[in-house]
Amino acid sequence: MTGPQHEARAARTAPPGPPRRATFRLLKQLFTDRLALMGDNAEAYGDVVRIAIGPKAMYLVNHPDVAKHVLADNAANYHKGIGLQEARRALGDGLLTSDGETWRRQRRTIQPAFQPKRISRQAGIVASEVDALVRRLAAHEEPVEILHEMTGLTLGVLGKTLLDAELGGYDSLGHSFEAVQDQAMFEAVTLSMVPQWVPLKKQLEFRTARDDLRRIADELVEQRLANPVEAGEDVLSRLIASGSAQGASRERMRDELITLLLAGHETTASTLGWAFHLIDEHPEVGARLHAEAVEVLGDRLPEHEDLRRLTYTVAVVEEVMRLYPPVWLLPRIAQADDEIGGYHVPAGSDVVVVPYTLHRHPGFWPDAERFDPDRFTAAERPPRYAYIPFGAGPRYCIGNSLGVMEAVFVLATAARDLELRKVPGKVVEPEAMLSLRVRGGLPMTVHRRDRTRRSEAA
Numbered sequence: 001m002t003g004p005q006h007e008a009r010a011a012r013t014a015p016p017g018p019p020r021r022a023t024f025r026l027l028k029q030l031f032t033d034r035l036a037l038m039g040d041n042a043e044a045y046g047d048v049v050r051i052a053i054g055p056k057a058m059y060l061v062n063h064p065d066v067a068k069h070v071l072a073d074n075a076a077n078y079h080k081g082i083g084l085q086e087a088r089r090a091l092g093d094g095l096l097t098s099d100g101e102t103w104r105r106q107r108r109t110i111q112p113a114f115q116p117k118r119i120s121r122q123a124g125i126v127a128s129e130v131d132a133l134v135r136r137l138a139a140h141e142e143p144v145e146i147l148h149e150m151t152g153l154t155l156g157v158l159g160k161t162l163l164d165a166e167l168g169g170y171d172s173l174g175h176s177f178e179a180v181q182d183q184a185m186f187e188a189v190t191l192s193m194v195p196q197w198v199p200l201k202k203q204l205e206f207r208t209a210r211d212d213l214r215r216i217a218d219e220l221v222e223q224r225l226a227n228p229v230e231a232g233e234d235v236l237s238r239l240i241a242s243g244s245a246q247g248a249s250r251e252r253m254r255d256e257l258i259t260l261l262l263a264g265h266e267t268t269a270s271t272l273g274w275a276f277h278l279i280d281e282h283p284e285v286g287a288r289l290h291a292e293a294v295e296v297l298g299d300r301l302p303e304h305e306d307l308r309r310l311t312y313t314v315a316v317v318e319e320v321m322r323l324y325p326p327v328w329l330l331p332r333i334a335q336a337d338d339e340i341g342g343y344h345v346p347a348g349s350d351v352v353v354v355p356y357t358l359h360r361h362p363g364f365w366p367d368a369e370r371f372d373p374d375r376f377t378a379a380e381r382p383p384r385y386a387y388i389p390f391g392a393g394p395r396y397c398i399g400n401s402l403g404v405m406e407a408v409f410v411l412a413t414a415a416r417d418l419e420l421r422k423v424p425g426k427v428v429e430p431e432a433m434l435s436l437r438v439r440g441g442l443p444m445t446v447h448r449r450d451r452t453r454r455s456e457a458a
Helices: 004-011 020-032 034-045 064-073 084-091 100-114 116-121 123-138 146-163 173-189 201-226 235-246 250-281 283-297 304-308 311-323 400-417
Strands: 048-053 056-061 078-080 330-334 338-340 343-345 350-353 418-422 430-432 436-438 443-448
Touching: 020 034, 020 048, 034 048, 034 056, 034 430, 056 064, 064 338, 064 350, 084 173, 084 250, 100 116, 100 235, 100 250, 116 123, 116 400, 123 146, 123 400, 123 418, 123 443, 146 173, 146 235, 146 250, 146 400, 173 201, 173 250, 201 235, 201 250, 235 250, 250 283, 250 311, 250 400, 250 418, 250 436, 283 311, 283 400, 304 400, 311 400, 400 418
Parallel strands: 056 350
Antiparallel strands: 048 056, 078 330, 330 350, 338 343, 418 443, 430 436
């Protein structure tokens, strides 16, 4: 059969995927190895995969053209989905979890705080925080938990650049956000079938964490109300001004703040953790980073203009985010029937764009598992939607410029002055929660470098 009837029938066809008899194996992977669940099925069934687990079906997207359709061309049909829906219990209707007009209004409110000119003016603050971090690391004689240090750095930068506030006193923030992610993913993989009142350790920790985050957000608002910033351009000032003008509740401001605190620190901290792991695994990359940092920076702190000069450092950050995208999946729910990649997707379906597998697509990334920053120094690059570490379309990450600048400044300054090595015997594994983090931390030893010594790679 050819012609319109054949095309209509093809559009109603479900994508390929594992058979029903594989349900037990799929459930096990959903609980224990979500990356293998995504990767194995992408390899076995192609660029659009239907995975049926119990009463639900997920449609996995692993091709740039289909990702573009879901995230950009027909973005209005796809609202936030699995994982983020469950995170609403802690994040409320913040920018990460909201949809429709609520999301558009929130985005308009905080967008000016992320304008490129304002972010470039924050470079001095970022560089100062990074310098203090590197000095602290250099003083360590015992192994240091690098993920803890990166979380502290990114929270400090977020507070001073976006909130005009000091977050150094809120040591519980990192732990509280871990508990929120753990609970959100637990509810997602159990299809929210475990009642919230069941006193599981995970659920009790979540309640404590949620209360802690709300307390911190309320304190930040109270502090700003007591000490307003004249013509404040920061996010906190804009949220308060917008809330007063629109009669918005304190709860909405709290939701936005908690979301900003999570999204603003977690992704960059995760990227830096993976970067230090990969650099340790590839000492030739560390040597080139050191040589470039000595050449470009000398003895001074990095400046915004150095982002154009630290080309290899930027490429390292990009390659780290290719292999370990901090936002490793982009979950959506189809609001109406649609066709993706030639297959029918019914309304209400979970459609998941998977940057983790998309960034490893053999059709766009030769030798995809290899860590090779020079992919991003070549003149020819893969299609736009083959690489989406910050998402794409209207929901493109609002903080991408600040995150990249922060990561580049950290790697350049650290590579110039230090060499970080994993403690012997440490096994590094990914943990796929709302972000893609290193499971169980990353202890490393710190070794000082000579700034004036040129590496052999120079």
